[in-house]
Amino acid sequence: MYSASEMAGSQGNDAYLRNALSKYQYPDLAQRDILQAFSHFKDLRPNVDSFVFNDGNRKELLCLAGTIPVTYKGTIYNIPVCVWLLETHPYNPPVVNVKPTATMQIKPGQYVDANGRVYLPFLFEWRHPQSDLLGLIQIMCIIFGETPPVFTKKAEGPTPRAGCPQGGLSYPLYMHPVIPSLPTPSPLSPPTNAAPLWHTPVRSQPKTTIVALHRSTIQQDMLSLFMEPTIIDMKLMVTFIGEKGADGQGLSRDAYCAFWKEFFTSACGEYERVPLLSPKYGQDEWKAVGRILLKGYIDCGVYPLQLSLAFSVAVIFGERSVSSDMLLQSFRMYLPEADRKVVDKALCGEVLDEDEQDDLLDLLSRVGCNSIPKKEHMRNTVLRMAHKELIQEPKYALDAMAETVCGQLQMLFPDVQKLRLMYENKTPTARKVINLLNCTPANKEQSDAFGYLKQFIKGLDNAMLKKFLRYFTGADLICTSHIDISFNRMVGLARAPQAHTCGPLIELPCTYRSYTELRQEFMAILESDYLKMDIV
Structure with missing residues (x-):
């Protein structure tokens, strides 16, 4: 047997994996899958060891050995596991074992047998590219948090606690039929640099909550979920009902974007938009919208760029932080293109034809102006109109959202320029x-x-x-x-x-x-x- 530390040296996991996967059928796909899992679960290490198949044959295969964090009754513990990759990975599922230490004992149950072998629906249904190691380990963290697979032995001996099932459970094999026999992992000592194991609690982390959403009712589903203020402190894992896929943030990003897309269909404005007040939305609903804004950005980097920059500044920093130039620019992007061109010409003092004058009067009527003002008064008139549309009209929503999120968003964006820069950086080109x-x-x-x-x-x-x-x-x-x-x-x-x-x-x-x-x-x-x- 040879270890990662012996071979990788200063070259790190990449060099070690390239060597370890040299005999695998799909080394590039396998390495990419492994590195994605490592990026989220830092206490797993690559290791090459000898498998013992059911027929007695042995083969040198790669395993991911170490611990994964599991939340049980509000405390984080580390479960020792070993994930073995067949030479056909990622087109066939891995073999997963819980690897108890000398002071631990397997607790057989629905998903783990007496030998520590893990059986999950995710493995039965494994299908590349929909299935990957990251999704598998995330699901293991959730399942093991509900039904821990190991417990600490009593000091006087290895006898399990009363009520724990005895012996192994019988499960169907989930391997693809082209695989001649199933590997039985040989004993593996935990890595010396592994994190504390199951019986040793580590610092508390947010509890993972699985969220099942319908695409057809995404807006209502998200609002109902975010009515609860404590949602901000939870770790969410999103699934869409009727769809496949494990959430490694991709589905979470999708959920937030789907919400905002639906939200903006009933908002006011063209390119930049502001909330449209509705009898269906009270203060609690607008606070929930604020939490969605905050949580989406904190967890996934999703911020709705269609939300008027002037409105965002008012929510986070207060109305007085909205400069006249910003208000005017946001209003320009709020208007349809034809109206924007008319306003631009009027602000520049250009002569308007008869149709353009009619269009401008239609806009000015929103602030009770029934005649076209003189050039020196045009900017102030347009600013009054902009303030009414972007700040005054949605003020009820603005205040409720600000009450929920302004403090935390101010920590993320210390000043208006940082917020403006975020808008620019996230706008795709x-x-x-x-x-x-x-x-x-x-x-x-x-x-x-x-x-x-x-x-x-x-x-x-x-x-x-x-x-x-x-x-x-x-x-x-x-x-x-x-x-x-x-x-x-x-x-x-x-x-x-x-x-x-x-x-x-x-x-x-x-x-x-x-x-x-x-x-x-x-x-x-x-x-x-x-x-x-x-x-x-």
């Missing part, structure tokens, strides 16, 4: 999206496919660029530091780019013969009702 792509082509086919992808992104307008981000990252704004690219060799009707929003990762076919082929397939996805697809 083709260049920003291309700069997010993380790809190292290994041959000409892959290099060509990657080039076609960049060409495709450059040709997208703003609306389609947002759809692209929504499909591949779960959010229609820039919320991630990178988008990884891997390649497959899918052909024919089965060929299509695969989205893994939790990475985020794009599985890009390298079998495109031209840019036109790639463009046709990507546009077919973006122009379809893709949110009902199985996005992971």
Whole structure:
């Protein structure tokens, strides 16, 4: 047996994994899957050891050994586990075992047998690319928090506590039929640098709450969930009812973006919008909207860029922090394009034709002005109109949201300039999206496919660029530091780019013969009702 510390040295996990996976059938996909899990679960380490199959055969395979954090009755404990990867990973499920120490004992139950073997529906239903290690471990953390798989032995001996099941349970095998036999892991000592084990509590962390949402009622579901003030301190894991996928933030980003998309359909404004007051929304509902705003940004980096910047500043810093220039600019983006052009001409003192004068009078009538003011009074008149539309009209919602979130958002944005900069940084452009792509082509086919992808992104307008981000990252704004690219060799009707929003990762076919082929397939996805697809 050889350990990661012996081989990796200063080169870290990447070099060790490349060597350990050299005999695997899909080393690039396997390594990407492993590194994604490591990025969230720091106490797991790669280790190569000898498997013993049911027929007595042995094989050197990679395992992820260490501990995973589990919340039990409000306290975080560390469960020692070993996740074994078959040579066909990620196309076949791993074999998972709980590995108790000398002072611990297995507690058999619905999901763990007396030998520590873990059986979960997620493993039975494993299907790449919808299934991955990160989703598996997240589900284990939740399941083990409800039914802990180990307990501390009594000092006088290894006899389990009264009421604990004895012996193993019988379960069907979940392995793909092409695998000739199931591995039985050989004993493995926990890594010397592993975190404290199950019987040793560590610092308290937020409890994970699984949230099941319907896409068709996303707005009401989210409002009901966020009526509870303590939701801010919870760790949420989102699932969409009737859809597959494990939440490694991709589904959470998707949920917040879906809420805001639905919310803005009934808001006021064109490019920038403000809440529309409704008899259905009382103070509690608007406070819930504020919590969604705060939680979405804290957990996932999702902030609704359609929300008027002037309105956001008023919520976070107070109305007096909204400068006249900001108010005017937000109002311009609040107006439809035709009205904006008329206002711009009026502010510049240009001569308006008869139709433009009528359009301007229609706007001015909102503030009780029945004639076009003189040039020197035009700016103040427009500012009064902007203040009425962006601040006064939605004031009830503004105050309720501010009461809920202004303190915490002020810590995130110490001044107005920081908030403005966030708006700018999260607004997608083709260049920003291309700069997010993380790809190292290994041959000409892959290099060509990657080039076609960049060409495709450059040709997208703003609306389609947002759809692209929504499909591949779960959010229609820039919320991630990178988008990884891997390649497959899918052909024919089965060929299509695969989205893994939790990475985020794009599985890009390298079998495109031209840019036109790639463009046709990507546009077919973006122009379809893709949110009902199985996005992971």
